[in-house]
Amino acid sequence: MTALATVTPAPVSVNRRLAAGAVLIAFGLADILIFGLSAHKGDATFALALPGASVSVPSVHVPVAPVSFALGAVSILLGVTRAAIDESALARRLSIAVVLVSFVFCLLCWADTGGWAGGISVNVVSLLQNTLADSIPLILGAMAGCMGERSGVINIAIEGQLLLGAFTAAVVASAVGVLWLGLISGSLAGGLVGLVLALFAIRYLVDQIILGVVLNLLISGLTGYMYDRLLVPDANTYNNASTFSALKVPGLGDIPIIGPIFFDSTVFLYITYAAIIFVQVGLFSTRWGLRVRAVGEHPTAADTVGIKVLGIRYGNIIMGGLLAGIGGAYLTIGSVGTFNKDMSSGLGYIALAAMIFGRWTPLGATAAALFFGFTEALQSFMGSISVPISPFLLGMLPYVATIIAVAGLVGRVRAPAADGKPYLRA
Amino acid sequence: MSDQSATASAPDPGPAPPPGTGPAPGRSPAGALIDAVVQGSPAVVTTLAIVLALVVGALIIVFSDPDVLHVWGSFTAEPGIALSTAWHSVATAYAALFEGAILNPHTVAAAFHGGSVGAIFYPLSQTASQATPLILTGLSVALAFRAGLFNIGAASQWIGGAIIATYLGFAVSLPPVIHPIVCLLGGFAGGAVLGWLVGELKARTGAHEVIVTIMLNYVMYNLLSYVLGTPTALQLPHQANLISPNIDANAQLPHVGGPPPQVGVGFLVALAAAAGTWWLLSRSTTGFEFRAVGANPSAARSAGMSVGRTWVLVMLIAGGLAGLSGAVTIQGTFYSLNFQSFGTYGIDGITVALLGRARPLGVVLAALLFGALNAGSTVMQAATSVPVDITEVIQGLIVLFVAAPLLIREVFRLRQARAGGMEAVAKGWNG
Numbered sequence: 001m002t003a004l005a006t007v008t009p010a011p012v013s014v015n016r017r018l019a020a021g022a023v024l025i026a027f028g029l030a031d032i033l034i035f036g037l038s039a040h041k042g043d044a045t046f047a048l049a050l051p052g053a054s055v056s057v058p059s060v061h062v063p064v065a066p067v068s069f070a071l072g073a074v075s076i077l078l079g080v081t082r083a084a085i086d087e088s089a090l091a092r093r094l095s096i097a098v099v100l101v102s103f104v105f106c107l108l109c110w111a112d113t114g115g116w117a118g119g120i121s122v123n124v125v126s127l128l129q130n131t132l133a134d135s136i137p138l139i140l141g142a143m144a145g146c147m148g149e150r151s152g153v154i155n156i157a158i159e160g161q162l163l164l165g166a167f168t169a170a171v172v173a174s175a176v177g178v179l180w181l182g183l184i185s186g187s188l189a190g191g192l193v194g195l196v197l198a199l200f201a202i203r204y205l206v207d208q209i210i211l212g213v214v215l216n217l218l219i220s221g222l223t224g225y226m227y228d229r230l231l232v233p234d235a236n237t238y239n240n241a242s243t244f245s246a247l248k249v250p251g252l253g254d255i256p257i258i259g260p261i262f263f264d265s266t267v268f269l270y271i272t273y274a275a276i277i278f279v280q281v282g283l284f285s286t287r288w289g290l291r292v293r294a295v296g297e298h299p300t301a302a303d304t305v306g307i308k309v310l311g312i313r314y315g316n317i318i319m320g321g322l323l324a325g326i327g328g329a330y331l332t333i334g335s336v337g338t339f340n341k342d343m344s345s346g347l348g349y350i351a352l353a354a355m356i357f358g359r360w361t362p363l364g365a366t367a368a369a370l371f372f373g374f375t376e377a378l379q380s381f382m383g384s385i386s387v388p389i390s391p392f393l394l395g396m397l398p399y400v401a402t403i404i405a406v407a408g409l410v411g412r413v414r415a416p417a418a419d420g421k422p423y424l425r426a
Numbered sequence: 427m428s429d430q431s432a433t434a435s436a437p438d439p440g441p442a443p444p445p446g447t448g449p450a451p452g453r454s455p456a457g458a459l460i461d462a463v464v465q466g467s468p469a470v471v472t473t474l475a476i477v478l479a480l481v482v483g484a485l486i487i488v489f490s491d492p493d494v495l496h497v498w499g500s501f502t503a504e505p506g507i508a509l510s511t512a513w514h515s516v517a518t519a520y521a522a523l524f525e526g527a528i529l530n531p532h533t534v535a536a537a538f539h540g541g542s543v544g545a546i547f548y549p550l551s552q553t554a555s556q557a558t559p560l561i562l563t564g565l566s567v568a569l570a571f572r573a574g575l576f577n578i579g580a581a582s583q584w585i586g587g588a589i590i591a592t593y594l595g596f597a598v599s600l601p602p603v604i605h606p607i608v609c610l611l612g613g614f615a616g617g618a619v620l621g622w623l624v625g626e627l628k629a630r631t632g633a634h635e636v637i638v639t640i641m642l643n644y645v646m647y648n649l650l651s652y653v654l655g656t657p658t659a660l661q662l663p664h665q666a667n668l669i670s671p672n673i674d675a676n677a678q679l680p681h682v683g684g685p686p687p688q689v690g691v692g693f694l695v696a697l698a699a700a701a702g703t704w705w706l707l708s709r710s711t712t713g714f715e716f717r718a719v720g721a722n723p724s725a726a727r728s729a730g731m732s733v734g735r736t737w738v739l740v741m742l743i744a745g746g747l748a749g750l751s752g753a754v755t756i757q758g759t760f761y762s763l764n765f766q767s768f769g770t771y772g773i774d775g776i777t778v779a780l781l782g783r784a785r786p787l788g789v790v791l792a793a794l795l796f797g798a799l800n801a802g803s804t805v806m807q808a809a810t811s812v813p814v815d816i817t818e819v820i821q822g823l824i825v826l827f828v829a830a831p832l833l834i835r836e837v838f839r840l841r842q843a844r845a846g847g848m849e850a851v852a853k854g855w856n857g
Contacts, residue, residue, distance in 0.1 A: 016631070154854060156636075204830040209576055209636060209854070213776055214825050221818025222486075228813035229490045349640045356637060356855070392652035399641040399648075406633040406641075420854025 020092075021083025023404065027099045028075030035106040036068030044112040045121035048257055050129075057256050059121060064109040071102035104378070111387045127377055128261045135373030136268050136334070137162055137344075140327030141351025142358065142365035143279045144190070147320030148197075149360055150283055151313045152296040152418040156212025157197050159348025160219035161190040161321050165328020167223040170339035171231070173241035173332075182241060182333045183267075183326065190325020191318050193219065198317040202310055205422045216348070224341045231339060243337045244268065268326070268334040275323050280362040292316060296416035299423040309423050324348075353402045360415060372398050468783065471834050475827035476795075478837065483820040484516040487812055491515045519812045526805025527553050527798035544687055549801065551687035555759060557790075557797025559584075561696040562751030563775025564782060564789040565703050566617075566744040570635075571784040572707060573740040574720035579624060579639025580748040581772020582646035583617035587749025589653060590616030592660060592756050592763040595673025605676040606757055610695065613753020614746040620646070621745015622738060629734030634855055635741070643772065650768065660763065670763040679758040692758030697790065699747060704786040706743075716740050748775065770818075777825045796821055 043061040078095040112122045141158040148155035168189035173182025200206045231239040249263035283289035294302040299309045358364025375398040383391045494512050501508045533545040563580040570577035591613035627633040653659040654668035662671045681688035707713040718726040719736045760767035782788030803814040
């Protein structure tokens with residue numbers, strides 16, 4: 001099993017090495033030429049505590065131009081190394097991380113000193129808080145993807161699961177008035193989509209990628225229809241939910257910097273922690289997880305030793321759907337309270353990309369989802385201080401990054417061997 | 427595709443063909459028809475899928491109608507009234523749908539009493555107009571399917587084509603006949619570049635086209651917002667909204683044939699593209715290579731074909747067709763690029779291609795059906811306040827059922843015969 005679980009180290013061709021090096025160097029040049037040279041005089045200020053926090057943490061001041069030049073030089077150096085020698089996978093990933101973090105840091109410094117913020121300094125704590133909040137549906141969606149695909153069923157319907165979860169949670173929470181019931185029914189709605197997906201994929205052998213796209217379309221139509229028919233005419237009854245309020249973890253929540261970021265949020269964030277641990281430990285450290293991965297890699301062999309292949313697949317898809325449904329519920333009763341047409345707006349597809357980015361591992365997918373969540377938080381931050389970069393151009397960044405990533409900057413990825421193939425007993 | 431269709435036929439191979447397989451010699455046409463129905467040929471499965479989808483759509487309409495729900499509260503007391511209210515709810519909605527899409531009896535009656543004859547054909551002209559962009563995006567997705575690629579990116583390619591065509595339409599001055607042709611070619615090129623990028627990335631790096639096209643959709647969506655919100659790019663001067671100027675009258679596609687309502691030249695362009703795609707797929711060496719690569723890339727490679735080059739070429743043409751859809755929509759219907767003209771043609775192209783079983787003629791028929799649903803739904807919403815989104819539900823259901831012939835057989839108790847599944851199959855991540 002271990003041989004199947006490890007990712008085969010792909011030989012890196014010289015062309016790809018040069019291309020990847022060039023991309024890193026381009027980022028380094030951007031640090032120097034765009035942010036370093038055009039930065040305004042003075043220091044950028046990073047606040048490390050929320051306004052009104054009980055424990056005050058001094059803000060950090062950074063001289064913009066010298067730091068941008070230094071980080072740019074480091075990025076270029078890493079790019080040259082990447083192009084010149086065949087690095088190990090770990091070194092490749094580390095260098096990409098360093099270059100990206102440097103780029104974002106320079107961007108923030110540049111934005112902070114530009115004077116658009118009206119003297120407001122960049123609040124690192126609130127930026128990271130928003131990052132985690134924006135990542136919740138992405139992480140839960142990516143966990144749903146991992147659950148399904150590790151057992152051999154491709155789940156493109158994450159988008160639909162988020163959307164139906166959001167819709168159901170809003171309607172139930174509004175009509176009944178109990179937020180927890182909204183959360184549970186949102187989760188069940190995601191599970192229902194999972195059941196339909198599993199039924200059509202496993203029993204009726206429908207091509208899974210096509211099936212997912214069609215389900216998304218269907219759910220978009222269905223929720224849009226119900227929205228116009230039911231929610232708009234009677235918004236007070238059906239689309240007027242309150243939202244979960246933040247729940248501070250005693251003790252942990254009072255730690256400066258870390259506390260407000262990780263331990264002072266709605267119940268959704270804590271469910272997300274639990275989901276990550278559940279999927280990671282479940283898939284890689286339990287007997288059940290071993291069976292799931294066996295079914296995803298070689299269903300015939302799994303069947304031979306008595307594992308119920310179809311049962312595992314049904315169970316995993318539905319459980320994944322329950323998680324994605326919670327992610328959907330977050331969109332309404334976890335953040336804004338009201339449902340809007342197509343409000344998942346592609347988050348499910350981003351979750352799918354995060355799962356592939358993370359090489360079908362829960363922790364990798366979480367890291368990728370956090371990256372996407374950060375770009376979202378960064379985008380809304382840039383919008384709020386009216387930086388003279390179009391929000392639409394910033395909005396392209398995560399998608400362009402995904403294309404670059406799947407095109408091999410982080411090496412080839414390999415899905416579970418039986419992913420997407422229906423299993424039929426011979 | 428090959429292993430998929432092989433597995434799909436596997437569940438009940440049947441040692442001997444069941445009696446009555448294939449049209450037996452000497453049977454009457456009626457007998458042959460009954461055979462076709464009972465065995466569930468692709469055409470029959472499609473028809474039954476449409477029927478089933480309309481039935482489910484009717485149930486949704488009934489159980490979301492406040493009037494119906496009100497009388498059903500007292501179902502046990504007065505079942506007759508409850509049922510008739512439900513029937514009325516569905517009948518008026520579907521009747522309005524039909525009148526908006528195909529034929530309104532009132533206009534026929536009016537024509538006999540000296541009204542306009544042209545008005546009779548107005549619903550059909552609306553259907554054709556709605557079907558035009560769908561034919562082109564449907565062809566785009568279908569062509570890629572035949573080469574084993576799933577092009578979810580018709581929306582991005584539509585945007586690419588529409589941006590170029592709109593720009594050429596208002597920023598350049600050209601004589602009448604030349605101008606629209608230049609815009610159409612520009613639209614094709616705008617989509618083709620994006621398609622080419624997808625094919626090139628897949629051929630060179632193995633990046634899966636599903637992920638790349640989904641991501642490109644969002645990139646292009648943002649780009650569209652950006653160019654429409656930037657006065658130096660495409661935004662109409664002195665406007666706060668995201669909207670482009672109207673294209674020149676010279677660049678617009680005219681309507682032709684008889685008194686109004688007429689058929690748009692865009693519709694003819696779409697039909698010509700369908701004919702061209704048919705020729706390419708069925709009559710040309712290139713098309714043979716497309717299909718060979720789609721059926722079995724390894725075998726195609728062994729036979730000396732360049733699989734990578736085929737992927738690049740097929741995505742280039744598929745992107746071009748979707749780009750052409752963008753150009754035709756702007757030049758023939760809206761004359762201005764904005765989010766209303768953007769619509770949902772890219773995603774709908776997928777359902778059209780699936781319903782049309784990835785064949786050009788099937789795509790045209792499917793696009794006409796969906797065009798009719800779209801045209802009719804607007805009339806339906808106005809007449810009965812059933813929201814237009816119901817057509818999206820019905821379209822999704824039709825495709826879901828068509829993609830699951832086993833389900834249709836089960837529901838309608840058809841005999842298991844040939845595995846008349848989808849021609850179109852997307853390959854998993856490792857494929």
